[in-house]
Amino acid sequence: xxxxxxxxxxxxxxxxxxxxxxxxxxxxxxxxxxxxxxxxxxxxxxxxxxxxxxxxxxxxxxxxxxxxxxxxxxxxxxxxxxxxxxxxxxxxxxxxxxxxxxxxxxxxxxxxxxxxxxxxxxxxxxxxxxxxxxxxxxxxxxxxxxxxxxxxxxxxxxxxxxxxxxxxxxxxxxxxxxxxxxxxxxxxx
Amino acid sequence: xxxxxxxxxxxxxxxxxxxxxxxxxxxxxxxxxxxxxxxxxxxxxxxxxxxxxxxxxxxxxxxxxxxxxxxxxxxxxxxxxxxxxxxxxxxxxxxxxxxxxxxxxxxxxxxxxxxxxxxxxxxxxxxxxxxxxxxxxxxxxxxxxxxxxxxxxxxxxxxxxxxxxxxxxxxxxxxxxxxxxxxxxxxxxxxxxxxxxxxxxxxxxxxxxxxxxxxxxxxxxxxxxxxxxxxxxxxxxxxxxxxxxxxxxxxxxxxxxxxxxxxxxxxxxxxxxxxxxxxxxxxxxxxxxxxxxxxxxxxxxxxx
Numbered sequence: 001x002x003x004x005x006x007x008x009x010x011x012x013x014x015x016x017x018x019x020x021x022x023x024x025x026x027x028x029x030x031x032x033x034x035x036x037x038x039x040x041x042x043x044x045x046x047x048x049x050x051x052x053x054x055x056x057x058x059x060x061x062x063x064x065x066x067x068x069x070x071x072x073x074x075x076x077x078x079x080x081x082x083x084x085x086x087x088x089x090x091x092x093x094x095x096x097x098x099x100x101x102x103x104x105x106x107x108x109x110x111x112x113x114x115x116x117x118x119x120x121x122x123x124x125x126x127x128x129x130x131x132x133x134x135x136x137x138x139x140x141x142x143x144x145x146x147x148x149x150x151x152x153x154x155x156x157x158x159x160x161x162x163x164x165x166x167x168x169x170x171x172x173x174x175x176x177x178x179x180x181x182x183x184x185x186x187x188x189x
Numbered sequence: 190x191x192x193x194x195x196x197x198x199x200x201x202x203x204x205x206x207x208x209x210x211x212x213x214x215x216x217x218x219x220x221x222x223x224x225x226x227x228x229x230x231x232x233x234x235x236x237x238x239x240x241x242x243x244x245x246x247x248x249x250x251x252x253x254x255x256x257x258x259x260x261x262x263x264x265x266x267x268x269x270x271x272x273x274x275x276x277x278x279x280x281x282x283x284x285x286x287x288x289x290x291x292x293x294x295x296x297x298x299x300x301x302x303x304x305x306x307x308x309x310x311x312x313x314x315x316x317x318x319x320x321x322x323x324x325x326x327x328x329x330x331x332x333x334x335x336x337x338x339x340x341x342x343x344x345x346x347x348x349x350x351x352x353x354x355x356x357x358x359x360x361x362x363x364x365x366x367x368x369x370x371x372x373x374x375x376x377x378x379x380x381x382x383x384x385x386x387x388x389x390x391x392x393x394x395x396x397x398x399x400x401x402x403x404x405x406x407x408x409x410x411x412x413x414x415x416x417x418x419x420x421x422x423x424x425x426x427x428x429x430x431x432x433x434x435x436x437x438x439x440x441x442x443x444x445x446x447x448x449x450x451x452x453x454x455x456x457x458x459x460x461x462x463x464x465x466x467x468x469x470x471x472x473x474x475x476x477x478x479x480x481x482x483x484x485x486x487x488x489x490x491x492x493x
Binding site: 046082084086120121136138154155156158159161162178179180181182183184185 | 293294295435436438439440441442443444445446447
C-alpha cells in the first residue's frame, strides 16, 4: 500500500493479478516427482456475484462466457453457489494445464465483464497425500498458498502446508505472509 | 508511548511501529516548523515538547488500543478471560486493568496504560483459542508485569529524552554553523532547513533504535515477573515457543469469511524479507527461553 493510500484511505479495489497463475503448471512436475501429488481433476474459481442491480445483465453475460470457454477448451464447467454467498465456477478436466488455461480464460472473461475486482481466488485440488491438498491462488495478492484440510471441523495440517511451501517456493510465487493463508473449507471441488 | 506487542507478529508490530514512527516524525516536523518558520525560542519549544510528551503519556492506552484495533470487552463478553486476569491481578497485587480483544488468529498480547490504575491488557482471539489456559496465563502475567513495572512510564521518559536529543542536536547545529544570525542565508547550496530536517530525522531514528534496546531489556524483566506471578515459567516458555512458531501464524478461518474485512483491500504481495533484528522490540526467543530456564531452575521447577 502506498503512502497515499495510507493517508487518504484506499479508494479503489485492487485489480486482479492473473498472470502468475501459470506458474502452477511448471510447479506440477515437482509436486508429482517430489511429493507424489497429482491433480484431482478439479479446479475452481470463486468470486462475489454482483448485487441485484446489474444482476440480470451479468447473469446472461456469465452464461455466455461459460458456454464460450467450455466450447473452446473442452473442459467441463459447472456453476455453484456456496453458503458464504460466493459463486464458484468448477472446471473438470484431467489435465492440470487445461484447468489452468480454462481458469485463466474464465478470469479474463469475468474481468472484461467488470467482475475483475470481485475475483477472490482460484483453487486447484491435488491428491496422493494423506489429505487432499489445495493450492489457493489469491487474485488480490497474485500468490499461491497451500491449504490442507484434515476433514475435521475447520482443522488443517499446518506442518504439511509449511513443507509444501518449503518445497515449492522456488518455482511458485508462494504468499510469504502466513497470516494470509486463509482456508477455503468445504470448497465444492 | 505504548507498550510494544508481544512475540512475533509482523502485521501488528509494523502497525504499532509505523504509528509510533509517524507520530514521532510529526513531532519532529512540527518542531522544525515552530523553530525555523515561526522563530519560536528554545525554551517555549521545550515547553511545547514536554506538553506533547505529557499528552502522549496520558492518552497512551487509548492510542495503543486504537492503533492495534483492539476492542474493550466487558465481563459478560469474555467471562473466562476476565476471571483469569482477576486471579493474576490478585496474585500480583494490581488493580484490574481494562480487558480488550483483537480479532485476529495470530496469538499475541500487549499491555498499555500510564499506571496500574489506567492500564489495559489486550489479547488476540488467536492467543485465547490456540494456546492452553496455563500458557495464556503465563502470557497475561507477562503483560501484567509490564504494568507493574510501569514500563509505559519508562518508555515515555526514554522517548522524551530522544526527542530532546534531536532538538538539541538541531539547536547546536544551527548555532554552530551560522552563529545564530543568518537564518535566511542560503548561498546556492542545500537549503538550511533541509540540513536541519535531515539531521533531526536521523537523530530521531537513532534514538528510536536505542529505545528499542531498552524495550528488549524490559521484556526480560517482564518474563521474570511472569515466572514469579504464576510460579510456573515452563508455561510461559511453551507459550513463547508457540507464539514464535510459523504454524500459529496460519489462520484457521475461511477466506470467504474474512474477505469483507480485508482480502479486497490488499496490495499484491512482494516477495520480501525485512531487516527486523535492529528494530526488534523483543529479545530473540532463544535468549528469553534460556533466561526463563534459569529462573525455572532457581525455583526448582521442571524444565522441558
